[in-house]
Amino acid sequence: xxxxSDYEWRNNLGHLCGAFVFEQDGLLAxxxxxxxxxxxxxxxxxxxERLVLHGSSTLA
Numbered sequence: 001x002x003x004x005s006d007y008e009w010r011n012n013l014g015h016l017c018g019a020f021v022f023e024q025d026g027l028l029a030x031x032x033x034x035x036x037x038x039x040x041x042x043x044x045x046x047x048x049e050r051l052v053l054h055g056s057s058t059l060a
Contacts, residue, residue, distance in 0.1 A: 001022050001024050006054040007054055008051070015040035016036040016037040017036060018034045
């Protein structure tokens, strides 16, 4: 497995969430949404403009 992109955002309730896309053997293998702060589970992708590279923001 190789992560292709890794992003974070705050959902409408202010919880810090993450999303990453990964590949395996040269094929797109999946998209994972996860809770960074453990306060809420994301159930949908946010608008693209809310995504920032994971670890590069002041969202925390």
